[in-house]
Amino acid sequence: MAKLISFDIDGTLETGDPPGRITMDLVRQARDLGYIIGSCSDRTVGMQKRMWETHGITVAFTVLKHCLDQVRAAHDAEHYVHIGDTNIDKYYAELHGFTYFFPDESIDHLWQAE
Amino acid sequence: MAAANEYKWRREKDGLGVWEHRGKVAVAGFGHSPVDRRWDGVSMDKTLGAYAMLACQKAMDEAGITADQVDGIVCCDSHIAGPSGGSASKWAPRPYFAPPYDSELGLTLVNAEWLIKQMGFKNVKFAPTKLPTIGEMVGMASQAVGDGVCSNCLVIYPCGNLEGRYRRGGENAEDHARGARQWTVPWGNHGGNDFINIFPHNQYCLKYGGKHDDLAPYVINQHRNGMLTPWGFNANHGIEPITVEDYVTSRYILNPLRLWDCDRPVNTATAYLFTTAARAKDMKQKPVYVLNHSQHNFKQRTTQPDLDEIELWTDIAAKRMYEGAGLGPKDVDIFNPYDGYATMSQFFLEGFQWHGVKRGDALKFYAGDIRVEGPHPFNSSGGNLGTGRVRCAMYTDAIEQLRGTAGKRQVTVRAETALAAFTTPSSGGWIMFGKHPG
Amino acid sequence: MPKLIPVADELSKPFWDAVNAKRLVLQHCAACNKLQYPPQKSCQVCGNAGLTWKEVSGKGHIATYIVIEDGRLNRRMPDQPYNLAMVTLDEDPTINFYSNLPGTPPYKVPVGAAVEVTFEDVAPGQLIHEWRVAS
Structure with missing residues (x-):
């Protein structure tokens, strides 16, 4: 069963405001490693979709920050991860059964092939 | 330079009658710096100080005057959206730079003395310190020009934001609650207009019917007006209009206060040039006259202001303003109240009875046609919600509407008078502008 | 709940001393009989500057409430979401208090x-006044 990574945008992705540590290339690598990927942000769903389209990345989900439960309901995965830069990211991730990571070196292992 | 802190300029009493300088003071220019989400901490051309100077220059250029002609500087001693954030506003220690940026001044703090020095104003004779916010500064400048304290007065409002989460440091990071905070923060109220207004807003919905999400049409329209404001944050940063779906599914901050009910902190500065009506006639722009300014500073009677107090306060503010302007609700064409949180605008709308809106009617009014093209162009400025926490959109829009230069925001109804404010129900000020001095 | 700890000052010390003795006392003006x-x-x-302290019944009603989901106080972050109610005092409903409604x-x-x-x-030797729904 696949693993799933949810990315916050602002403060987390390089396209965010402020820009975060995670580049679009890293996102593509995650996809290529077989992760189910998508975004979970305070940006409107429409803005999230357009951001991914702009970078030519197809994602499995785009949800609001407090709606990770929808991701869990829609996608079977053996492990759910959310990466975001605020305590609110942590709160909603843990509320909905995701493992939470701050976008720092603590996430590097996710990109290492098992 | 005369010390001006003792200057009695306020109009914050009832029964003052029509303002003695009605129509004798005018706004002759304005200038906005770029509106950034935050200062990046390194770009010296994007500091709050740099932006304040840029806004001043733009306002002078628009009016067609030089720095030598400026004899009044009214500048908020701003430190990250003003002093209201307390020590929580000052959360970003950073290295300093070469002079003049070798202190906090110019980076995140701007005041009149610093501006005078940096911009080489040689003839300033009025530069008060320890000023309140823009809502009162425009009144102070109007009175000063009317009284002859100065003739060409720049009003500068810097409103800053830095990296990191807004106001998460300082006293908000402490374990203890001191001073007035001992009565609020132990239970979770960190202080601010979000808390002040959300409880009365809940009481409002209980008393008059309606629900919180009935604010959606107003918030959406503010964003729409913001997209029609070329200098604003939203119009320049790829922010998209929001829909009802976006609004009602958005996350709560202080439930029922939603994310979209809150403005977006930004790093920017705005300046206005106030002058005498006589001088304004010879400047580059069509003058916009000041018909009155008024202030209010009400003391809450207990822990949390309730709906009764908020309604009383806004009733008094309206009465005071209308009396001083010699106008009534039916005379006001443009109405730009403050919207830093969407939950407070209805109190102003009903207090001032704009377009006949009475207590309890605001949510129904929002559901009607409040677009700028329509018959009830409420808050045509887009306010903070549409342009970012600039706190000046209300004034700039009022000026542009009366000049007839509001572009896509230009209302289709009559635009000869305009009320604008950065104020909360408890404290701040209002200003009435007129297309004509009489 | 790791609530912030109030720091008494000269004016508030009698109030907090009473709270620490599990008594709710408010200022009272004899001249106009107001709490x-x-x-x-x-x-x-x-x-009138000659105010005295008067113990009140400690009964009130919930006027309205919000739920803090994303507040700014570091110490309270782990508590989110939590209620913040506005409680009016029965003796004088123009007086209100905050409560997390434990x-x-x-x-x-x-x-x-x-x-x-x-x-x-909230800390060793420091109580604060809270409100519970009456059984």
Whole structure:
């Protein structure tokens, strides 16, 4: 069963405001490693979709920050991860059964092939 | 330079009658710096100080005057959206730079003395310190020009934001609650207009019917007006209009206060040039006259202001303003109240009875046609919600509407008078502008 | 709940001393027979500076409430989401207090319900006044 990574945008992705540590290339690598990927942000769903389209990345989900439960309901995965830069990211991730990571070196292992 | 802190300029009493300088003071220019989400901490051309100077220059250029002609500087001693954030506003220690940026001044703090020095104003004779916010500064400048304290007065409002989460440091990071905070923060109220207004807003919905999400049409329209404001944050940063779906599914901050009910902190500065009506006639722009300014500073009677107090306060503010302007609700064409949180605008709308809106009617009014093209162009400025926490959109829009230069925001109804404010129900000020001095 | 700890000052010390003794006392103006909270140097109605402290019943009602989901106080972050109610005092409903309504789950607040004062530890030797829905 696949693993799933949810990315916050602002403060987390390089396209965010402020820009975060995670580049679009890293996102593509995650996809290529077989992760189910998508975004979970305070940006409107429409803005999230357009951001991914702009970078030519197809994602499995785009949800609001407090709606990770929808991701869990829609996608079977053996492990759910959310990466975001605020305590609110942590709160909603843990509320909905995701493992939470701050976008720092603590996430590097996710990109290492098992 | 005369010390001006003792200057009695306020109009914050009832029964003052029509303002003695009605129509004798005018706004002759304005200038906005770029509106950034935050200062990046390194770009010296994007500091709050740099932006304040840029806004001043733009306002002078628009009016067609030089720095030598400026004899009044009214500048908020701003430190990250003003002093209201307390020590929580000052959360970003950073290295300093070469002079003049070798202190906090110019980076995140701007005041009149610093501006005078940096911009080489040689003839300033009025530069008060320890000023309140823009809502009162425009009144102070109007009175000063009317009284002859100065003739060409720049009003500068810097409103800053830095990296990191807004106001998460300082006293908000402490374990203890001191001073007035001992009565609020132990239970979770960190202080601010979000808390002040959300409880009365809940009481409002209980008393008059309606629900919180009935604010959606107003918030959406503010964003729409913001997209029609070329200098604003939203119009320049790829922010998209929001829909009802976006609004009602958005996350709560202080439930029922939603994310979209809150403005977006930004790093920017705005300046206005106030002058005498006589001088304004010879400047580059069509003058916009000041018909009155008024202030209010009400003391809450207990822990949390309730709906009764908020309604009383806004009733008094309206009465005071209308009396001083010699106008009534039916005379006001443009109405730009403050919207830093969407939950407070209805109190102003009903207090001032704009377009006949009475207590309890605001949510129904929002559901009607409040677009700028329509018959009830409420808050045509887009306010903070549409342009970012600039706190000046209300004034700039009022000026542009009366000049007839509001572009896509230009209302289709009559635009000869305009009320604008950065104020909360408890404290701040209002200003009435007129297309004509009489 | 790791609430912030109030620091008493000269004006508020009698209030917090009473709270630490599990008593709710408010300022009282004999001249106009008004209670006052939070404490001030003089009566906000008549200006009388000779205020005394008067114990009140500790009964009130919930006027309205919000739920803090994304507040700014670091110390309270782990508590989110939590209720913040506005409680009016029965002796004088123009006086209100904040309460997190201990015992009432977030979002499950019975607006209009009667409440009673209770006292909660926030630090060794420091209580604060809280309110519980009356049983």
